Amino acid sequence: MEELNRLDVDQFKAAPKTKIVLVLDNIRSRNNVGAIFRTADAFRITEIILCGITPTPPHKDIQKTALGATESVSWRYVTSTTKALNEFNQHDVHRYAIEQVEGAEFLDKVAIDPKQTAVLVLGNEVQGVAQEALDACDSAIEIPQLGTKHSLNVATTAGVVLWHFFTQLRPAAH
Numbered sequence: 001m002e003e004l005n006r007l008d009v010d011q012f013k014a015a016p017k018t019k020i021v022l023v024l025d026n027i028r029s030r031n032n033v034g035a036i037f038r039t040a041d042a043f044r045i046t047e048i049i050l051c052g053i054t055p056t057p058p059h060k061d062i063q064k065t066a067l068g069a070t071e072s073v074s075w076r077y078v079t080s081t082t083k084a085l086n087e088f089n090q091h092d093v094h095r096y097a098i099e100q101v102e103g104a105e106f107l108d109k110v111a112i113d114p115k116q117t118a119v120l121v122l123g124n125e126v127q128g129v130a131q132e133a134l135d136a137c138d139s140a141i142e143i144p145q146l147g148t149k150h151s152l153n154v155a156t157t158a159g160v161v162l163w164h165f166f167t168q169l170r171p172a173a174h
Contacts, residue, residue: 012044012072016171019117020045020162021088025081025133026052026124027154034065035155036122041069043166046117048073051081081121081129085136088119095119097137098161099129100151104140107161112168120161122154 007015022040027033033055040048050056056077057063057070078084085095094116097104112118121137123129128151134140143152143160152160 009068009072012041013074015044017046018044018166018169018171019114020165020169021117021119022048022158022162023081023084023119023121023133024048024050024054025121025129026127027054027122028125029154030055030059030061031065032125032153032155034062034067034069036158037062037066037069037073037075039155039159039162040073043162044171045073045162048075049084050075050077051084052079081133082136085119085121085133088117093117093119094139095121095137097121097123097129097134097140098143098157099123099134099140100142101134101140104142106144107141107164108144110141110164112165114169118165118169120165122158122161125154 020043022036022045024033024036037048055062062070088095092115094113096118098120121129121133141161143157
């Protein structure tokens with residue numbers, strides 16, 4: 001870790017965070033949740049909010065893919081995605097549903113305001129982001145895709161979207 005200049009958990013918790021909150025809307029797979037935690041750690045996001053049926057740590061299947069990121073990344077559970085999103089009604093927050101819906105903007109065209117916290121909602125592996133959650137968001141983002149499949153795995157989606165937002169909202173290194 002020293003050679004890679006990585007933070008330990010206490011240093012991570014004290015370090016400035018990227019102004020990103022992830023909201024997981026009824027994700028089913030513990031492995032996806034763990035992978036999302038690991039990616040959230042890499043980009044030092046502010047928080048993950050686990051909603052509905054989304055599994056919560058501690059669980060061996062989450063830990064298998066999170067590799068300890070459940071200890072570094074701040075997280076909490078909220079029963080309803082809509083309830084979690086309604087906590088973010090301030091002017092300094094923008095709630096984005098990551099979903100293929102009418103009116104969604106392609107990710108590479110999204111203008112991110114660095115003064116706002118980005119709240120990113122990722123949906124269920126089969127159903128996507130629930131309609132009530134979509135209705136509580138300010139806008140929707142779609143990842144352009146050219147292949148034969150119509151969607152990406154939710155953990156892959158998290159990585160793509162987090163990288164895009166991180167490049168524009170990155171905090172100081174330490």
